[in-house]
Structures are given as structure tokens and as C-alpha cells.
Amino acid sequence: MTTRLGTDDYAVDPAAMAQRLIGCRLVRALPSGDRLSGVIVETEAYLGVKDRASHAFGGRRTARNESMYGPPGTAYVYFTYGMHHCMNVVCGEPDEPVAALLRALIPVEGVERMRKYRAARTRRSPLIETDLCSGPGKLCQALAIDRGLDGVDLGASGGLFIEPSTPAKSPSGRIVRARRVGVDEAGRWARRLLRFYLADSRYVSRK
DNA sequence: ATGACGATTTACT
């Protein structure tokens, strides 16, 4: 029996969610039964309708971001720049469109499979381990996460879920806060320290 | 029907 985060774990505000996800393990169980997984080392919090940088800013609700309005524990996977997917963990209260974006992982299970999926999208070779999941788009490539997984319940017995942080298996270390990446046009919201990452990790998207 | 825009990544100078 595998332990996974459940509804109660997701019913927290996005900044708390983003911090608690650090050290947890994101797991992609493929239809074949193979597991691809990695320990989360970098996240960002998106604070909903008031947050200019959020897809739900001003109450925006469209087909694309509909799953942000789902219950806590819903996956919000969106497609951007015509080529990349990014994965969020919806949290907070029901109908409150807040979430934590997953930005980087330490590859753990299925590393060779991840390398194969990533290699299909770049010419760089060799593809070193720190280049497999060091970015929101990269980790979705590596774990085969796309819009087909948008809206799934992370607490259900499906192919995408999160295992809790455990003292034995999770890296310890200082969590630092920083400005979020790629949201410079969001005015004062761009300055909020809503990005969290393990200070000494070589696996983060940037320092 | 059209046009502008990405919560990014890659390749190149």
C-alpha cells in the first residue's frame, strides 16, 4: 500500500502548500505499471483572483483554467508557448482558484525513461541528471505529464499522485524564498517572495 | 475569422 497525500493535506493556503510540497515525491504511474518519480525541490504559490500573476486573476475562469476551480488535490496542467506543459497542485478551499506550481524535482525512479523523454526534445548530449527535471516544462516532459492529466484527483488511485515527505528519504536543508519566475509584468505581485526552493540543491531551475 | 499572447526551453552569438 502506497501512501499518498489526501484531501486534508491539500486544504491549505497556497504558500503553505508550496512549502510543504518541498521534499515530497511526485509520482507518475504509467499504464504499463512503471513508475516515474522525483523529489520536489522547487515550487511557487499562486494566490488566486487577487494575484495578478495567476491564471485566475480577477476571477478569470475559462476552459483552460477550469481545474483551478476544482477541489483541493486537483491537478491543474496547462499548455503554454505552443510546446510546454506545466503542473500545479490545486489547494485552499473548494472553489478557491489557488495552487502551487511544481518547478523542479530530483529524479528518483525511472531515470532512464525520463532521459529518453527529455532527449526527444533537445539535441544536448549527454543529458545530465540535473537537466531532466529542472524546470516546470522539463519535469512534465520527463514524467510524461500533459493535458490528459489536467483535472485529475491526486488523492484518488490514479496515475498521478504525491507521496509525503519522510525524514528518511527526503533531503533536508534550508528552504529559501524568492521572487517567482516569468511574471515580471505582474506589478507588485511580481515582487512577492512566493517561490520556494531547497537552498543547496543542484536540481533547481535557477539560483 | 483573426490576432496577440504566453507561470518556457532551446540554440546561438
Next chain:
DNA sequence: GTAAATCGTCATA
């Protein structure tokens, strides 16, 4: 460091 890649989505008409 800069620029290109590439297309689903949304707002406007």
C-alpha cells in the same frame, strides 16, 4: 547575454 520556436487559447469583431 539574445532570439527563435510553436500553437492552444482567449478576446475582439
